[in-house]
Amino acid sequence: MAGEKPDYRFSLANERTFLAWIRTALALLAGGLACAQFLPPLPIPHLREGIAVALLLLGGVVALRAVDHWARTERAMRLGTDLPKSRFPAVLALIVALGALLLVVAVLIKAFS
Amino acid sequence: MSRDPGASAERTRLAWRRTGLSATAVALLATRPAFAPGAGTWTFLAAGAAMALWAGLIGLAYRRARGLNALPPQPGRLTVTTYAALTIGLAVLGGALVML
Numbered sequence: 001m002a003g004e005k006p007d008y009r010f011s012l013a014n015e016r017t018f019l020a021w022i023r024t025a026l027a028l029l030a031g032g033l034a035c036a037q038f039l040p041p042l043p044i045p046h047l048r049e050g051i052a053v054a055l056l057l058l059g060g061v062v063a064l065r066a067v068d069h070w071a072r073t074e075r076a077m078r079l080g081t082d083l084p085k086s087r088f089p090a091v092l093a094l095i096v097a098l099g100a101l102l103l104v105v106a107v108l109i110k111a112f113s
Numbered sequence: 114m115s116r117d118p119g120a121s122a123e124r125t126r127l128a129w130r131r132t133g134l135s136a137t138a139v140a141l142l143a144t145r146p147a148f149a150p151g152a153g154t155w156t157f158l159a160a161g162a163a164m165a166l167w168a169g170l171i172g173l174a175y176r177r178a179r180g181l182n183a184l185p186p187q188p189g190r191l192t193v194t195t196y197a198a199l200t201i202g203l204a205v206l207g208g209a210l211v212m213l
Contacts, residue, residue: 008186012181019128019132022197023131023132025200033139033142033145033210049211059204059207060205064197
């Protein structure tokens with residue numbers, strides 16, 4: 001790789017951040033598989049499978065971006081440039097919040113109908 | 114090399130362990146359908162593939178945990194990339210399982 005070797009403690013911190021993102025990805029995968037296996041069939045056909053596939057897809061994207069961000073951070077540390085900025089955590093938080101909101105609405109509709 | 118007061122290697126090793134535990138949860142969920150009555154051939158094959166991916170993830174984490182004993186512990190570029198690839202593999206496998 002280009003540039004100088006950074007302090008190994010920073011490399012290890014970058015590695016731990018990568019692992020935290022991988023755990024996020026694995027949690028999304030577990031959520032997707034759990035949806036498919038433990039939810040009863042929903043009133044809208046294939047909604048259960050749709051939710052499961054969406055969560056699995058999101059998990060895959062998180063893993064992909066985890067390794068990309070790790071590599072870019074490692075490179076920035078070696079070259080002594082600014083660490084890469086990213087909107088991804090905010091986007092992921094918004095997606096999860098939106099999903100939670102939709103579920104709350106669904107539960108409320110079911111409770112009052 | 115002096116002792117690392119922040120115990121970075123130790124904390125990184127524990128992070129690998131935690132990640133391995135998360136991977137185990139996913140692998141167990143992926144193999145669960147194979148134990149249901151009337152599981153088909155494809156479900157068995159998916160369970161086998163999930164176990165293989167899981168073994169890869171655990172093996173890599175084990176190797177990296179040993180590598181962290183060295184000073185200075187080099188960042189494992191190949192380990193990190195392969196780990197992410199195996200995780201994506203689990204996502205693809207999960208998608209196939211849901212579609213079955």
